[in-house]
Structures are given as C-alpha cells and as structure tokens.
Amino acid sequence: xxxxxxxxxxxxxxxxxxxxxxxxxxxxxxxxxxxxxxxxxxxxxxxxxxxxxxxxxxxxxxxxxxxxxxxxxxxxxxxxxxxxxxxxxxxxxxxxxxxxxxxxxxxxxxxxxxxxxxxxxxxxxxxxxxxxxxxxxxxxxxxxxxxxxxxxxxxxxxxxxxxxxxxxxxxxxxxxxxxxxxxxxxxxxxxxxxxxxxxxxxxxxxxxxxxxxxxxxxxxxxxxxxxxxxxxxxxxxxxxxxxxxxxxxxxxxxxxxxxxxxxxxxxxxxxxxxxxxxxxxxxxxxxxxxxxx
Amino acid sequence: xxxxxxxxxxxxxxxxxxxxxxxxxxxxxxxxxxxxxxxxxxxxxxxxxxxxxxxxxxxxxxxxxxxxxxxxxxxxxxxxxxxxxxxxxxxxxxxxxxxxxxxxxxxxxxxxxxxxxxxxxxxxxxxxxxxxxxxxxxxxxxxxxxxxxxxxxxxxxxxxxxxxxxxxxxxxxxxxxxxxxxxxxxxxxxxxxxxxxxxxxxxxxxxxxxxxxxxx
Numbered sequence: 001x002x003x004x005x006x007x008x009x010x011x012x013x014x015x016x017x018x019x020x021x022x023x024x025x026x027x028x029x030x031x032x033x034x035x036x037x038x039x040x041x042x043x044x045x046x047x048x049x050x051x052x053x054x055x056x057x058x059x060x061x062x063x064x065x066x067x068x069x070x071x072x073x074x075x076x077x078x079x080x081x082x083x084x085x086x087x088x089x090x091x092x093x094x095x096x097x098x099x100x101x102x103x104x105x106x107x108x109x110x111x112x113x114x115x116x117x118x119x120x121x122x123x124x125x126x127x128x129x130x131x132x133x134x135x136x137x138x139x140x141x142x143x144x145x146x147x148x149x150x151x152x153x154x155x156x157x158x159x160x161x162x163x164x165x166x167x168x169x170x171x172x173x174x175x176x177x178x179x180x181x182x183x184x185x186x187x188x189x190x191x192x193x194x195x196x197x198x199x200x201x202x203x204x205x206x207x208x209x210x211x212x213x214x215x216x217x218x219x220x221x222x223x224x225x226x227x228x229x230x231x232x233x234x235x236x237x238x239x240x241x242x243x244x245x246x247x248x249x250x251x252x253x254x255x256x257x258x259x260x261x262x263x264x265x266x267x268x269x270x271x272x273x274x275x276x277x278x279x280x281x282x283x284x285x286x287x288x289x290x291x292x293x
Numbered sequence: 294x295x296x297x298x299x300x301x302x303x304x305x306x307x308x309x310x311x312x313x314x315x316x317x318x319x320x321x322x323x324x325x326x327x328x329x330x331x332x333x334x335x336x337x338x339x340x341x342x343x344x345x346x347x348x349x350x351x352x353x354x355x356x357x358x359x360x361x362x363x364x365x366x367x368x369x370x371x372x373x374x375x376x377x378x379x380x381x382x383x384x385x386x387x388x389x390x391x392x393x394x395x396x397x398x399x400x401x402x403x404x405x406x407x408x409x410x411x412x413x414x415x416x417x418x419x420x421x422x423x424x425x426x427x428x429x430x431x432x433x434x435x436x437x438x439x440x441x442x443x444x445x446x447x448x449x450x451x452x453x454x455x456x457x458x459x460x461x462x463x464x465x466x467x468x469x470x471x472x473x474x475x476x477x478x479x480x481x482x483x484x485x486x487x488x489x490x491x492x493x494x495x496x497x498x499x500x501x502x503x504x505x506x507x508x509x
Contacts, residue, residue, distance in 0.1 A: 013332065020387035020400065079385020079400055079425030086365040086384050096364035096388055142392040143358040143494050276396055279332055282488040284343055285303035286505040 015210040015278040018145060026270035027073030030164075030263040032099075032135050033157060035066025036128035037165015039110065043125035045169065045183040056114045059172060060124060063165070064110040067131070071103060095141055099134035106131055132161050139269070146208035147217065147273040152201040157266075159194045163228075164262040166190060170255030173248050184236060184251065191258060195229045198265070208277065216272035220265050228261020295373040296471040297432060297447065298499040299458070300481050301348045305465035308333055308346030315460035316350075319433060321418040324407055326399045328430035329457045348457070348466060351376060351397040351430040352490065352498030359389035359398065359427075367427070374471075374499050375432050383426035390427060394491045395498075398429045432468070433457075448477050471499070483507070 042059035075081055088104075090097045106127045112120040136157035139148040166187040173179040202221060209217070232254035239250035308331050316322070316329035332347040353376050360368045360376060367383035370376050390398040402425050406415050433455035440446075440453020447453040448469035458466040469476035474483075478501070481487075485503040492498075 013334065018391050020390040074386070077386065079387075079402060080383070083365075083382075083384045086367075086382055087386075088364075089382070090364050090366045093361040094364040094388075096362065096386065100364065138362075138388075141358070141362050142388065143496065144391050144394045144396070148391075274391070277394065277491065279334075279347065279349060279395075280490060281303075281334070281345065281347065281502070281504075282490075282492070283486070283502075283504040284336060285345060285503075287304050 015275040024073045024077035026267045028070040031070030033161030034164040036132040037161040039063035039128035041169035043121040060114040095137040102131040150204045160262040164259045167255035167259035210275040213273040213275040220268035298471045302465045302503040305463040306346040312457035315456040319456035352500040355497035358392040362392040380422045385425045
C-alpha cells in the first residue's frame with residue numbers, strides 16, 4: 001500500500017516546524033558562540049592590541065557583552081522570567097543548567113581579565129570554551145527535532161563559534177595596530193574546517209529531514225559556502241596582496257562575512273530547519289478479515 | 294514495583310474524540326490545549342485507502358528526554374513511571390517542548406476561554422499557576438493517587454482511572470500496571486501485537502498501540 005503522507009516517518013502526518021523556540025533562542029546560540037569565540041581569540045591574539053584597547057581590555061568586554069546578550073535573549077524567551085534562578089537546579093543532566101553555571105564563573109573571570117589581571121585572559125578563554133561546549137550540547141539533547149539530533153551538531157557549533165569569534169576579532173582589527181598573521185591563518189583554517197563539518201553534518205541528517213527543513217538548510221549552506229567561506233578567503237587573499245591599510249579593511253570585511261554566515265546557520269537551525277518528525281505508525285491496524293501472511 | 298502504562302487499540306478507536314473532551318473536562322485545559330488528542334490519519338490512495346485514528350499525548354517514557362533537558366527539575370519521573378511537571382519550579386523555557394518527540398507539551402502565556410469571556414465553570418477552575426509554564430497529560434495522576442489511597446485499582450475502578458480511558462466508547466483505551474502480569478494492559482499486550490511510537494529514539498514510551506491479534 002502506498003503511503004499518502006510524506007515525510008521522514010514511515011506513516012503519519014507531515015512534520016511541522018516547532019514554534020516553541022524563536023529568534024530569542026537563536027540569539028543565545030549566536031551571541032554566546034560569537035562571544036566565547038571572541039574571548040578565545042582575544043586570549044590567543046589580543047597581545048598585539050595597542051595599550052588603549054587593553055586597559056581595560058575592550059576585546060574581553062565585547063566578548064562578555066555578547067555572551068551576556070545571548071543570555072538576555074534566553075531570559076526574554078522564558079515564560080516565567082522572575083524564576084530564572086531555577087535554571088541552576090539540574091546540573092546532573094541538563095546542558096542548559098551547566099551552561100548557566102559556567103556563565104556564573106565566566107563573568108567574574110572575564111572582569112578580572114578585562115582589568116588586566118595577569119593570566120586571567122587564559123582562564124576566561126578556557127571557561128568560555130566550557131560554556132561553548134555546554135551550549136553545543138543543548139540542541140542534540142533535544143530529541144524532538146531531527147535536524148538537531150546529529151552527533152556532528154556539537155562540533156559544528158564549536159567551530160562555528162571559533163569562526164565568528166575570530167571574524168569579530170578581525171573586525172576589531174580596524175582599531176588594532178595590527179592583527180598577527182597567525183590570526184589570519186587560524187581564521188582561514190577554521191573557515192575551511194567549518195565548511196567541511198557543515199557538509200558532513202548535512203549528510204548525516206539528510207534522510208531524516210522534512211522537505212522544508214532540507215530547503216532551509218540548503219539555503220543556509222549556500223550562504224555558508226559563498227558568503228561564509230569563499231568571500232572571506234578571497235578578501236583575505238586580496239588583503240595580503242594589497243597590504244597596508246587595505247589588509248586591515250579587507251580582513252575586517254572577511255571577518256564580518258564569516259560571522260554573519262555563522263549566525264545565519266544557527267538562526268536557520270533553530271528557527272527554520274527545526275521541524276519535528278510528526279507522528280508515525282510502525283504498523284497499520286488489521287481490521288476484519290486478515291489478508292496475506 | 295508498578296509501571297503504569299496505557300494501551301490504545303487502533304482497531305477499535307473510532308475517532309469520536311470523547312477522550313479528548315473528557316480530558317479537557319477533567320483537567321480544565323484551555324482552548325487549543327489537548328493533552329489527549331486523536332489524530333485522523335489516512336493511508337494509501339483511492340481505492341485502496343485506510344483511515345486510522347490514533348490517540349496521542351504524553352507517552353510517559355521510561356527515558357523521557359523532556360526530563361533530562363529540563364534545567365529546573367520541574368519535570369520529574371515517579372517510581373511508577375508517570376512523568377510529572379512541577380508548575381512552581383518550571384520557568385517556561387520550552388526546552389522540554391522541543392525535546393519531546395511526541396509534541397505532547399503545551400505552553401500558554403495568557404488565560405483563554407472557550408467563548409471569549411470566562412464561563413462560570415471556567416472561572417471556578419482557573420489555575421494561573423499553569424500559565425507560561427509547560428503542561429501536559431499527567432495520566433490523571435491525582436485520580437490514580439486518590440484511588441490508590443481509597444483502596445481502588447487504577448485501570449479497573451473508574452474513580453482511579455484516567456478520564457480518557459473511562460470515557461472511551463469503543464473500549465480502545467486501557468490503563469494498568471505493566472509489572473502485573475494479570476493486569477488488563479499486560480493481558481492486552483500478551484494477546485495482541487503492539488508497537489510504540491518512535492521507538493528508534495530509545496525513549497521507551499509507556500503508551501502502546503495494539504494493531505493485530507497474536508497468531509497462536
């Protein structure tokens with residue numbers, strides 16, 4: 001018997017898009033990823049910044065502000081904002097609780113780093129990576145959305161955050177005396193890595209996706225390829241060729257493109273490709289006289 | 294030990310939605326919130342078409358993803374398998390709603406009523422603690438607990454049985470203890486072939502669908 005209903009499941013109504021999480025939830029992943037990525041980039045390459053940017057350290061401030069903005073987005077999303085502190089009650093199993101706990105220590109550590117206390121920029125970067133890891137595990141833990149269930153979701157979020165953070169760091173390069181070549185090379189490497197992981201992730205979920213989720217992911221993938229990878233690479237190459245002030249400007253543009261494409265991927269994953277799998281019947285009831293074996 | 298579970302006989306369900314109405318009546322859920330739903334599914338193409346009515350709702354999973362993701366411990370699992378929500382702990386983050394593969398959870402931010410202004414009965418049963426938090430089927434846990442306290446047997450005595458099961462006109466829904474081999478649900482599962490929805494996800498639902506008799 002042919003199945004009338006299409007979709008990932010064998011039988012059942014078509015999947016539909018979840019409406020529980022919107023741009024505010026996406027904002028947490030976008031800003032949190034970019035902020036933690038920037039904190040890492042700041043620890044790795046911030047030493048090249050002029051003293052005017054480092055006392056206090058405005059790169060760290062920007063990273064913390066982004067993380068804070070992401071958490072604010074979540075706070076705006078929850079139904080009972082005055083009970084927000086209840087978020088700390090389930091560290092045993094909930095990645096959301098774990099993220100909140102790490103956030104709790106990330107901000108004081110970041111403040112110390114911002115004020116230039118020696119060594120705290122590295123502690124802040126390490127905490128930022130733990131925060132990011134917790135965040136990257138949140139979507140795969142939600143078993144209701146096929147597009148989120150891939151094991152590659154976590155690596156994708158990690159590397160996307162590094163891209164966004166380095167991208168914003170290069171954007172700050174406009175105000176820095178110079179950005180090191182190492183930052184450019186690392187940026188280039190994570191751009192390529194992000195694209196590779198994206199393609200592997202995309203393949204891993206393809207069979208389980210609803211048609212509209214597939215279209216949304218394909219569009220985001222296109223943007224990731226062109227705007228998030230090819231354009232930044234071309235801009236970086238052009239910057240290296242032209243050198244001088246052009247290099248800072250073109251690197252900043254490359255960074256902005258990469259950050260935008262990463263944000264777009266996350267926004268798509270949370271709000272556009274987040275179709276459930278509908279309902280499925282493994283068997284159709286046998287009524288009346290049975291036919292067949 | 295006890296493991297409360299429900300069975301739905303897909304051969305018997307006629308899609309009358311009486312269970313949906315009984316659930317709404319018992320639990321005073323607002324419009325558009327249906328803790329017990331009956332889906333009307335159609336399979337095949339003319340002239341070989343089959344129509345199946347499928348009761349759905351919280352599956353009270355053995356490994357509930359809604360519980361593990363919940364950051365507040367508002368979603369809990371009792372030793373008897375029933376998954377509950379503490380409305381006073383829930384912050385309404387909806388993480389559980391996206392984690393549930395059965396679309397069983399609801400969140401309503403504003404009180405709403407069937408005919409605009411609240412009826413007398415709606416005013417009387419209004420419960421603002423259920424606003425802006427996650428809600429779902431409870432297997433009528435209050436009825437079960439009160440029934441057990443009164444020495445009744447859930448699944449057998451109507452006063453201790455979920456409202457949807459009591460109301461089913463076709464005897465398609467049944468409720469009982471899976472750990473008791475003599476219970477109605479254990480007997481039904483022994484004498485019929487069954488499946489659970491989205492079993493591949495490893496949630497081990499406590500809701501079983503019967504689809505054919507067992508060949509003996």
